[in-house]
Amino acid sequence: MSGSTKFATVLSRAVVTPLARLLWRPRIVGRRNVPKHGAVILASNHRSFIDSPAITLMAPRKVSFLAKQEYFTGTGLRGAVSRAFFGGIGAIGVERGAGSAAQHALDLGLERLEAGEAFAIYPEGTRSLDGRLYKGRTGVAWLALTSGAPVVPVALTGTEDVQPVGSKVPRFAKVTIEFGKPLDLSSFGEASSGRARRHATDAVMAAIQELSGQEPANAYNNPPASIVERVKQVLRRDDPTTAAIEPD
Secondary structure, three states, rough: OOOOOOOOOOHHHHHHHHHHHHHHHOEOOOOOHOOOOOOOEEEEOOOOOOOHHHHHHHHHOOOOEEEEEOOOOOOHHHHHHHHHHHHHOOOOEEEEOOOOHHHHHHHHHHHHHHHEEEEOOOOOOOOHHHHHHOOOOOHHHHHHHHOOOOOOEEEEHHHHHHOOOOOOOOOOOOOOOOOOEEEEEHHHOOOHHHHHHHHHHHHHHHHHHHOOOOOOOOOOOOOOOHHHHHHHHHHHOOOOOOOOOOOO
16 A cells, blocks of 8 residues: 555545544444454445445445546546545546456455455445345355455445435435344355356345345346447347446
């Protein structure tokens, strides 16, 4: 970790965390369920843009997560502030996309886990716009079965009120962050098995749903696609259970 990154991390913890607690008045449940040391995956539902900062600032240890590359490529003072903030709260810049881009994103997460760090992921892929909990993509299972890391299910409530979809300015609202008991997915099989990844992911989503109380959608959360994108998906023969991650 570079000196500037260390400084940004300390600044985030010292300044941003107290401010977040003031604005969100968070209720944090199950902090002891997050292992203090070693690799661990935090698998959360996804309701708002602020979900990642909420998890990383309120977790009992440093957590990394994926964020779109644009947060790190800006210029001038605004770009510098963006890089410092997102770098300080553990964001990893990554390009959006499916296929090789999605696998690259997973590989970045795997690197953090192999280094014994905590990594947060949203199995739904993208934010839920209707409040329901969507079917999980199998990237979370691939990471867990490949790294051997336990998975801590996380339920966020109220973040959708702090910053609803389309809103640029956060609002005052009470947020609840609940960390569930760690899940050992090794009994489901090898990471190379599609069946093992599917069943392991379903177990993670069931744990998240039990914590959040959300209505299961029983479908994937696929954002509207243009006709061109649909044709590309057919030509690629995309598997809806592939390990995809959609960074905010």
